[in-house]
Amino acid sequence: MPELPEVETVRRGLKPLLVGARITHVDLRRAGLRAPFPEGFARILTGAAITDLRRRAKYLLADLDNGYVWLSHLGMSGSFREVAKEQAYTPEPHDHVVLTLQNGKRLVFNDPRRFGQMDLHRRADEGAHKVLAALGPEPLGADFNGKILFDRLLGKKVPIKIALMDQGVVAGVGNIYACEALFRARINPRKASGKINRTACDDLAQAIRDVMNAALKSGGSSLRNHRQVDGKEGLFQHHFAVYDHAGDRCPDCTCKGRHHIEIIVQGGRTTFFCPVKQR
């Protein structure tokens, strides 16, 4: 469940459970996810209290009172769930990490495809963190606008859809919200990034912010039975204009309902768009 709105929804769901909590036990049920867990992972988490839970792009960052930051990424299929104090923990398939908190509650990380990530770094070194430092601006941050986007796309030849999914251009946009934002901004996903003019970049930056804010209000999108931390499902999938709507009529009135959503492959990922509305 992993684009910015989903990860932010997870962060908000986990915050009451984690912030202020102390980790008393860490059970690693395998040696790693895509990469092995870092050296001393369980040892460094054990005994530490979580002082804050932040998000950068699609990464969750838990600040610990021992100076470390616990970084998590949900990949394609990762999820966290809470197990209540009085409830016995029964392992489910693909449960990989189980944290026990001092208050008796448990936090379980489950990830069938294991594209997720967990790592540690020192808070003091975060500015030098290779992956985090390479990330583009937060689309919901105060410093993101059409000018910033225009400057970052300047000279790029890749199709705009591919550029939007490049975490170094703008952070947190994935396949769904790239498609949805381009539809809202009436931009053809195949258009060369560097040929998008300043006005269109203003529209696109606004479209990204709008669609992400709308998704956040719905608790994100829940595809394939994914659930948020509290077990509820996000509802934004019911508001997709184009994503997963190949062959449907274009929902925008300027297309007069006669045109249909097309599906193409870009960079190995599916793109949905209206060839009439999006020029």
Add this chain to the structure above:
DNA sequence: CCCACGACCTGCTGGC
């Protein structure tokens, strides 16, 4: 530097 593409995994589904 910039870009294309395969690899990494498991589970579900749609078409035969």
Add this chain to the structure above:
DNA sequence: TGCCAGCAGGTCGTGG
């Protein structure tokens, strides 16, 4: 009905 190729919300490394 049953099987399996193909596809799924992401990132990274390796080529050209």
